[in-house]
Amino acid sequence: MNTLDRRAFLAAAGASAAVPFTACAQETAGGWAPRAPMPWAAQEIYAAVHGGRIVTAGGLVSRPGEPLHIEDRVGLYDPAADSWSELPRLPSPRHHPMVLASDEELFVFGGYGRSAAGEWTSMRDCWVLHQGAWVETLPLDAPQSEAVGVSHDGLLHLITGRTPGGPANGNWNDQADTDAHRVYITGADAWDTARPCPMARNSAAAAVMDDAIWVAGGRTVSGGGTGRLDRYAPSEDRWDTLAPIPPSPTTGQQVGGGLAMAAAGGRLVAFGGEWFQRGGGGGVFAETWVYDPAADRWDAGPPMRTPRHGLAAAAVDGTVYAIAGGEVVSGGRAGSVVEALRL
Numbered sequence: 001m002n003t004l005d006r007r008a009f010l011a012a013a014g015a016s017a018a019v020p021f022t023a024c025a026q027e028t029a030g031g032w033a034p035r036a037p038m039p040w041a042a043q044e045i046y047a048a049v050h051g052g053r054i055v056t057a058g059g060l061v062s063r064p065g066e067p068l069h070i071e072d073r074v075g076l077y078d079p080a081a082d083s084w085s086e087l088p089r090l091p092s093p094r095h096h097p098m099v100l101a102s103d104e105e106l107f108v109f110g111g112y113g114r115s116a117a118g119e120w121t122s123m124r125d126c127w128v129l130h131q132g133a134w135v136e137t138l139p140l141d142a143p144q145s146e147a148v149g150v151s152h153d154g155l156l157h158l159i160t161g162r163t164p165g166g167p168a169n170g171n172w173n174d175q176a177d178t179d180a181h182r183v184y185i186t187g188a189d190a191w192d193t194a195r196p197c198p199m200a201r202n203s204a205a206a207a208v209m210d211d212a213i214w215v216a217g218g219r220t221v222s223g224g225g226t227g228r229l230d231r232y233a234p235s236e237d238r239w240d241t242l243a244p245i246p247p248s249p250t251t252g253q254q255v256g257g258g259l260a261m262a263a264a265g266g267r268l269v270a271f272g273g274e275w276f277q278r279g280g281g282g283g284v285f286a287e288t289w290v291y292d293p294a295a296d297r298w299d300a301g302p303p304m305r306t307p308r309h310g311l312a313a314a315a316v317d318g319t320v321y322a323i324a325g326g327e328v329v330s331g332g333r334a335g336s337v338v339e340a341l342r343l
Contacts, residue, residue, distance in 0.1 A: 122164055203219055265318055
């Protein structure tokens with residue numbers, strides 16, 4: 001992080017330190033515990049850990065009878081203080097933007113914005129926090145939204161998601177699933193490609209564990225949710241498919257789209273998501289699933305206190321955080337709830 005960016009980051013952290021906190025004492029091993037809520041409601045967000053703090057950006061809020069509210073605020077959560085502050089706002093509002101961090105810098109990639117064509121215009125923009133503001137860096141060669149993103153060994157990976165399926169790009173149904181696997185080389189400000197994901201899908205979740213990238217769940221536009229788990233070995237540019245996330249024992253529905261995941265204690269922790277039923281309706285998952293790579297098995301973990309989809313996930317010092325998200329199926333009610341789980 002350069003000096004000016006560090007100044008902005010530390011200034012925000014200093015502001016957060018003034019916020020009272022009490023939730024740390026409530027954290028209980030084995031169950032989700034409430035933490036300080038995000039200062040605003042949002043869903044369809046992602047998060048990155050940067051300097052021991054969690055950063056999330058953009059998102060959306062849907063209110064009946066109103067245009068879709070697309071957010072430009074950037075939240076900074078300090079787990080040690082259990083408090084929130086803000087970083088500079090994005091240059092333009094975005095929902096489903098990917099937030100990623102290298103060792104030194106913080107990036108926001110892609111996502112949907114509003115254009116004359118509609119509120120689901122998939123974007124190529126890439127921004128980096130520089131001198132206290134977000135500035136453009138090398139854009140994507142094609143729009144990519146609802147992707148998963150991870151930082152590994154100095155490279156930033158954007159995998160799967162949705163991209164325009166034809167010339168139209170403005171509405172939800174203009175977008176199609178993709179298996180794209182783009183790699184941003186931070187030191188060179190350059191994009192490369194890696195082996196595509198074995199299954200094109202959107203709204204999956206990803207984490208880095210055991211020197212590999214794990215992509216879990218997601219859904220397809222035509223086929224609904226999938227519990228599929230794919231593992232990518234960067235050193236070999238190879239994908240392997242492992243045990244899928246089981247269906248929900250409560251609803252019988254497949255956990256898949258809109259879930260979140262983080263790695264902690266040598267395990268993957270996946271939680272949340274939504275399901276749709278034919279003819280309308282559906283629900284939101286409270287389930288938590290914990291994956292043991294040695295056994296290639298998912299086991300049920302403690303359910304979230306507040307079921308959510310389109311939420312952000314991050315892990316700091318062995319604790320997993322579930323941040324904001326939609327509390328009902330689809331876009332009806334965005335929330336600001338934050339919960340923490342220490343296995």
